[in-house]
Amino acid sequence: MNSISRAAAYDDMATKSMVMGATSHGLVRLLFEELSGSLKSAEFYIEHGDEANMRKSLSKASRILAGLQGSLDFEKGGEIATNLAELYRFCIKELYRANTAADKEAISSVRALIDPIQQAWSDMPQND
Numbered sequence: 001m002n003s004i005s006r007a008a009a010y011d012d013m014a015t016k017s018m019v020m021g022a023t024s025h026g027l028v029r030l031l032f033e034e035l036s037g038s039l040k041s042a043e044f045y046i047e048h049g050d051e052a053n054m055r056k057s058l059s060k061a062s063r064i065l066a067g068l069q070g071s072l073d074f075e076k077g078g079e080i081a082t083n084l085a086e087l088y089r090f091c092i093k094e095l096y097r098a099n100t101a102a103d104k105e106a107i108s109s110v111r112a113l114i115d116p117i118q119q120a121w122s123d124m125p126q127n128d
Contacts, residue, residue, distance in 0.1 A: 025121075025124070026126070028071065028121060029121055031064050031067060031068055032068075032114070032117070032118040032122075033118075034060070034064055035064040035068075036114070036118060038057045038058070038060045038061035039061050039107055039110060039111045040111075041053070041057040042054045042061065042098070042107050043104055043108065043111075045057060046102050046104045046107070047104070054099075054102060055099055058098060058099045058107070059099075061095055061110075062092050062095050062096070065088045065091050065095070066088070066092065069084075069085050069089065072084055072085055084117070087113060090113075091110045091113060091114065094106045094107075094109060094110050095107070095110060098110075
């Protein structure tokens, strides 16, 4: 096992440990952190002409958005949950467009929409 493989295995174990010990609030916070990292990575890869890794990062970001969308509680969340679902759907469409055109501006616009939600989630007191 080379050093890159060992580092990847360590990162995977660290992530699994964080997830297993997290509350539901903490899990959503972790998803937002991973989403933010994936979007930043995609921008970096576009800047450096690495479309293969850009696509991987955007695919990961889209899966995270779909997971966030699927975790919404429409009964308890009402209009806020509905609005978030529409926002996540829009962001997924934008990332698809960014993926096909290597469009850094589309990724930046998604980050601008998601960052305040991530910050609000981080500022929210935990209830679980």
